[in-house]
Amino acid sequence: MRVNEQIKDVVxxxxxxxxxxxNAILxxxxxxxxxxxxxVLSGELRRFAGELSQNMExxxxxxxxxxxxxxxxxxDGRYLAIIDRVGQPDGAIGEQVEQVRLRQQRANERRLGELKQMRSALAQLVGDLRPLVQLGIVLARLARVEAAYGGAFAQSLTQVSAEFSRTIEQIEAALVGLTKATEGARG
Structure with a gap:
């Protein structure tokens, strides 16, 4: 499924x-x-990654x-199609077949409602990830600023903060794909 691949692209x-x-904390x-x-910012980025992973799960x-x-x-749709192909027998068997068909239709309607709710929840969850990813972007930018104050380690810290930024950009791109895959799911 396309959504599962995009989830992996975030995870x-x-x-x-x-x-x-x-490693940055060390x-x-x-x-x-x-x-x-x-x-401190590296610790926050680590918490960000954990929260993001939980949301992806x-x-x-x-x-x-x-x-x-x-x-x-x-x-169930296939089952109903078979019942419709068989036709409506006469007598008690016909009544039983009709009862089965009606139960199946009600079950399908219930499942359709549940599926609509799940699709809406899916779209909502993906939408709720945007602020989390934005937080990650801000943390990575702040880490880049703080890296400049790292003394003899400033260059190494700057490289790490740049990698944070690149990786979060990948997450943001994957989130755009997830959003596209789930758009219209709310309806």
Missing amino acids: RPAFRISIMAL LARRAGDAARGFG ALRQLTATSVIAVTALVK
Whole structure:
């Protein structure tokens, strides 16, 4: 499914940020007081990556549930088509077939409603990720500013902050793809 691939396109860079942030925290400790702000921002970026990963897991689970619901809906549609092809027998069997058909139609209507809710929740979750990614962008920019105060480690810290920025840009691009994949899901 296309959404699952786009989720992976967010999860991979989020994992990278988490590892980079851990390394950046250690580098900031080595740099001492001059890089204390950079270390704090690296910790925040690590928390950002963790929160992003949690949201992606929720999105993945919701997507999987949606796929299961669609599969059940298709299966039930095929079942109804078979009943319609068989036709309406006479007598008690005909009444039973009609009862089964009506139950199946009600189940389909219920599933369609559930699926609409899931699609709406999916679109909402993706929409709610935008402010989180914007926070990551701000943190990466602040890390770049703080890197300049890193003394002898300023160049290394600047390289790390640039990598933070590039990685978050990848996440932002993947989020645009997720948004496109889920647009119209609210309706």
